[in-house]
Amino acid sequence: MTAIEDFGGWLRDFEAQALRRAERGDPAWEAGARLDPAVVRSMQRFQVGEGSDGRILIAKAVDAADPDYTAAIRLFVAEEQNHARLLERLLAAAGEPTIAGHWSDAVFRRLRRSLGLRLELMVLMVAEVIALPYYGAIRDGIDDPLAAEVAARILADEERHVPFHCDRLRASFTDLTPATRAVAVAGWWAITAGATAVVLYDHGKALTSLGTTRRHFAGRVATHFHRATTHVRGPRPATSRRPAPAAGTIRRPDTGRAYAHM
Template identity: 35%
Template sequence: MNDFKSWYYYFLGNADHFDHINFHSIAGLGKAEKKLITSSIQQFQKGENSEGKHLLNHAKRYYEPAYVDTIKLFIREEQTHALLLGRFMEIAHIPKIKKHWLDSAFRKIRNMMGLELSITVLVTAEIVAASYYSGLKKATSSGLLKQICNRIMKDEDKHLEFQAYTLAHINKNSSEGLKQLKLLGHRLFLAGTLLLVWYYHGKVLKAGKYRFDTFTQHCFKTFERVYALKASYGRALVKQGQGKIAVT
């Protein structure tokens, strides 16, 4: 997709993609498994559940009209993930949590920053989510939770592509040196994030056949793919000769 209008229509057409999920059965979720996943899924459900007000405010300062409408649909899709996980938790009798310090920290970091750094933090969370839901899917015996994980993983894959396009748009006039500095900063931020994620979710990830090294390798492989996409989009945008888009 080579413009924000195309992304808008993608998210618009993807709005009903959870309609096929069967919520009538939760067979396979035993006591031991419920104990294993409860704290972890509570944190991820909370993390998916955001109003997106600050992200939307940043988007409104971005001089690309279609981007604001696209971000609204993106936020709605993320909120749908939270609703689906919440519905699963209700069926499984897993209570929701009102807050968690790690989620609050990520939100504060995003809120204090401008659009580019806010998107960078969001990309970090989505890279982690892509691997987490892969592990959760393998760790659970619940057919319902497997369905939800499969669908969220597909969404996260497109979300990362969308964010790669956004970052390419923002950075296409940046110098190569600045791009490399930002790349290094993002790599270090991801590395620190992975340590925290493993501390809180390592048991579920281990049950999903991840070791710490394979988990980090999977995340950094996704990271490299995002930046390869960003570079590809950047070259295409420069070739198209589009004017500079300012971010305030």
């Protein structure tokens, strides 16, 4: 994988976010939470998916021989593990347990671990773009302040994770011919469609209770994924150009480049 992106900015961003989390502290768990049973089951399954130790991903990042990227990946994994902790504490606040595992997460992890870094990130990105409308639906549709706050915190992290992974994937896609890139993206869309169908089957009742239809959720996933693949396949902006971000965009750290808000 060709290292053409400067991940020093991302490393500083992850470090700054870790300090902000420490200063902010946890939500007020003592307030308790009241969750619809369908939302409880859904959160239990997402909590399992957020709890990976990331050993294999980190090892692949080490093999890529980019110290800044490897350090950023370690902090990314720590953020994902914090998401699992937040969901665990939220479930506990509602008087609900976590679960040991779920078949969909087991399949997803087995697929990721059998691949190289580029393909693992492509599969990981599928989970990231699905997480965006999922946590957005909880934040905006749930009738519980504590759950809404937890979802908002996780969503803010996921909105940074997508462009972070896009930067690395764009660097790796420069090694591919146009035809290979087209085939890779077509397969990527197929995986995303399949994963979305699984989520709609497993979490449809929860989404309905949050006021989100299956059609709307699938459409949001497609929109997020289209933006991500456009970013990955697009030309690498000149590092000397620092355009001001348009309305509704997120500025990627220290690069001066903007990424469409997910």
